[in-house]
Amino acid sequence: MAHRDDLPFVQDLRPLSKEQLAASIARQRGRKPTFAKPPPPPAAVSSTTTTPADDKQDENAPPGSSQSTLKKQLLGPSLLKSGQDNVDQSKVAEIIYEASKGSKYFINESRKDVELTKRIDRILKKKAALEKQDTSKDFKKTDELIAALELDRDLSQIVVHVDCDAFYASVEELDHPEFKKVPMAVGKGVLTTCNYEARKFGCRSGMAGHIALKLCPQLIFLPLNFTKYNAKAKEVREILARYDPRFEAASCDEAYLNITKYLEKHNMGAEEAVEQMRKEVFEHAKITVSAGIAPNARIAKICSNKNKPNGQFSILGDRSAVVAFMRALPVRKVNGIGRVFERELEAVGIKTLGDIYPVRGLLLKLFGQKAYEFLMSAFLGLGRTEIRPAEEYIRKSIGSESTFRDCEGTNNLRERLRKTAEDLEADLVKTELQGRTLALKIKLYTYEEAIRQKPLPYPIWKASDLYDYALPLLTKLEEEYKPMKLRLMGLRLTNISTRKKGAAGGNNFFKPIVIKKRKFGEEEEEEKWEEWPEEEFQKYDETGFQIPQEEEDIERDEEEMMYFDGLKSDDFLAVEGEGVEAVLETVKSEEEKKEEEVYWPCPICNQPQMPDDRTFNDHVDYCLSKQTIREAVRLGDEENEEGRVTPVPTRAEASASPEKSTINAIFKEYRQSGNQKNPLPSKRGRPKGKRRKT
DNA sequence: GCGGATCAC
DNA sequence: TATGGTGATCCGC
Numbered sequence: 001m002a003h004r005d006d007l008p009f010v011q012d013l014r015p016l017s018k019e020q021l022a023a024s025i026a027r028q029r030g031r032k033p034t035f036a037k038p039p040p041p042p043a044a045v046s047s048t049t050t051t052p053a054d055d056k057q058d059e060n061a062p063p064g065s066s067q068s069t070l071k072k073q074l075l076g077p078s079l080l081k082s083g084q085d086n087v088d089q090s091k092v093a094e095i096i097y098e099a100s101k102g103s104k105y106f107i108n109e110s111r112k113d114v115e116l117t118k119r120i121d122r123i124l125k126k127k128a129a130l131e132k133q134d135t136s137k138d139f140k141k142t143d144e145l146i147a148a149l150e151l152d153r154d155l156s157q158i159v160v161h162v163d164c165d166a167f168y169a170s171v172e173e174l175d176h177p178e179f180k181k182v183p184m185a186v187g188k189g190v191l192t193t194c195n196y197e198a199r200k201f202g203c204r205s206g207m208a209g210h211i212a213l214k215l216c217p218q219l220i221f222l223p224l225n226f227t228k229y230n231a232k233a234k235e236v237r238e239i240l241a242r243y244d245p246r247f248e249a250a251s252c253d254e255a256y257l258n259i260t261k262y263l264e265k266h267n268m269g270a271e272e273a274v275e276q277m278r279k280e281v282f283e284h285a286k287i288t289v290s291a292g293i294a295p296n297a298r299i300a301k302i303c304s305n306k307n308k309p310n311g312q313f314s315i316l317g318d319r320s321a322v323v324a325f326m327r328a329l330p331v332r333k334v335n336g337i338g339r340v341f342e343r344e345l346e347a348v349g350i351k352t353l354g355d356i357y358p359v360r361g362l363l364l365k366l367f368g369q370k371a372y373e374f375l376m377s378a379f380l381g382l383g384r385t386e387i388r389p390a391e392e393y394i395r396k397s398i399g400s401e402s403t404f405r406d407c408e409g410t411n412n413l414r415e416r417l418r419k420t421a422e423d424l425e426a427d428l429v430k431t432e433l434q435g436r437t438l439a440l441k442i443k444l445y446t447y448e449e450a451i452r453q454k455p456l457p458y459p460i461w462k463a464s465d466l467y468d469y470a471l472p473l474l475t476k477l478e479e480e481y482k483p484m485k486l487r488l489m490g491l492r493l494t495n496i497s498t499r500k501k502g503a504a505g506g507n508n509f510f511k512p513i514v515i516k517k518r519k520f521g522e523e524e525e526e527e528k529w530e531e532w533p534e535e536e537f538q539k540y541d542e543t544g545f546q547i548p549q550e551e552e553d554i555e556r557d558e559e560e561m562m563y564f565d566g567l568k569s570d571d572f573l574a575v576e577g578e579g580v581e582a583v584l585e586t587v588k589s590e591e592e593k594k595e596e597e598v599y600w601p602c603p604i605c606n607q608p609q610m611p612d613d614r615t616f617n618d619h620v621d622y623c624l625s626k627q628t629i630r631e632a633v634r635l636g637d638e639e640n641e642e643g644r645v646t647p648v649p650t651r652a653e654a655s656a657s658p659e660k661s662t663i664n665a666i667f668k669e670y671r672q673s674g675n676q677k678n679p680l681p682s683k684r685g686r687p688k689g690k691r692r693k694t
Numbered sequence: 695g696c697g698g699a700t701c702a703c
Numbered sequence: 704t705a706t707g708g709t710g711a712t713c714c715g716c
Contacts, residue, residue, distance in 0.1 A: 076706095099705095100705095100706085103705060103706080104705085104706095105705075105706050106706095109706095112699090115699095187707080188707095189706070189707060190706055190707050192703095192707085205703085206703095206706085206707085207706080208705075208706035208707095209705095209706080210704075210705060210706080211705095211706075250702095250703085251702085251703055252703085253703085254703080335701090335702075336700095336701070336702085336712095337701090338700060338701050338702080339700090339701090340699080340700060340701085341700080341701085368713080368714070370712085370713065370714090371713085395710080396710075396711070397709090397710060397711080398709085398710085399708090399709065399710075400708085400709085401707090401708060401709080402707090402708080403706090403707065403708085437695095439696095439697095447706090449698080449699090450697080450698085451696085451697055451698075452696090452697080453695090453696065453697080454696095455695085488707090488708095490708085490709095492709090492710090519700080519701065519702095519711070519712045519713065520712075520713070695716105696715105696716085697714105697715095697716090698713105698714090698715090699712100699713085699714085700711100700712085700713080700714105701710105701711085701712085701713105702709105702710090702711090703708100703709090703710100
């Protein structure tokens, strides 16, 4: 099927005006345009029988009401990351709201919105309480954190984020040039992506198909064809590899490159090289890409959205350029801050990253350690500079889930479970994986979700085992939600290991695998020892999309001015408190750091390590695990059962093994003594206030 | 360790 | 008629 034939294909393909749009929607609904007046409030959350009859409740909802936030929510995840064109988002929001109202999906969104509002209330109460206390210590601690983070800032690398423009839609347009100038979307049910013509109407990736049709009645739908997209992605990657052979494919249509070496070798400027790369990609693969150029991955990612489509944007230079750029950035632009966190931050007065500074001392208690460190690191414009092939990241789970028409009744549900188990088995056969923990996920017809999981006595992968072990979980849920009516079922295995021959059985050929931490925690990396994956897992990524947005200038309060201006004048440290000064005086420029050549030698491999606790500890743990894994493999050889492969212990497990306690104790002591007396060679000494992370 | 929630794509 | 699938992380309990 090339496209949907039942869709109207009008000759006039100009976007509708807002009035036309409204009229069009109204016609379909047999009513007059509704968005001229305030729309009705969301359906009552406690009731699942809400009907459009509820319409007449509250006609004057205030802007901050749950209705307004809900509308924003219904706009979909891609909206606020983008912002694009001349589409009137509030009108689009009204149309979506009107079209969604009363549906089960909508009612569930209302329920979630109410929960979130409650949580925000709790955060605000906490904030009010904090403001009555003396928080000077919290501010001081945070300034110490800032100083410590500054210490690790690395501006010497040049990282590029490459993002294909409306990838799936672009690929389809190559095969169907006739769709280039008309609104077109890929995917059914929800839009996986859509072309720029469709975006003019307010269509977005992730939007429900029938909603998109309301916004754009002439929208053309094409079915997904992953084989085609993967082939095209490969063509793009062939070019990227020329610029960084160790580039990182972040998804089907995104990649990170570290082009520092390339630039040195070819004596080129970053902008120039990336222009050339994008040109080569277009010549070779015939699709356009956008790129962001920056000192680290986090900023590069943000930059690649600035001049989309088919453009590039760079933030390079000194620290002040980076900090100034981050300051004005709406928090939602940062990877890891989604709609929910955005609302929580907004509630405490944080709209842009710059807004973080005045309240920095409250963030730890308001949002927890991880989010706190994440925010501070984002505020400073820090991010990872090490880019490595996706194959070096280890997978932690594998699952399969699917949506269907309402399914109820024990027999039907069991049949569904059987099918789900078979689907998962197929993937487990392909990947040669198995798992030791099984999770069953369900979504009720009300869109409420639940998960039940259980550790297994041994790793499984066969459909029959999956079914047998999942059945008790299903019956448990059936009891809880009786009578249970489902719209989705999924199975997922965690604690996974490979079934490949020779992986962990006897040939102890191991290589380090890096674990990606995606959310908070500054995209840190943590190393483990695992089998080298010989084969890339097939990916079924779907493309999200973002479009640049104008950033309004923010007003800076006095305190903020001091920080940023101080940064520029290069002695910003002096404006801060006493404790901070003490820490900050150890901050050196990159050049100074390099010149000093002060490292701590690893007691095991004797290689010089960066002189900070965390890096050093991690490295020692890494070396230790190398030792302990070797021992574990030797032991494991004798203990292995036929046909069942012992999973390689993780670093934590390895450290916890009693056999290794001696060596661990030695190095624990080593590290502790280092902590107290700093016997390790260091001209500069360790920064005060640097927390030890475990 | 489990279950719910959030996030990215 | 009627809003996806895969994988990861974090938090509270």
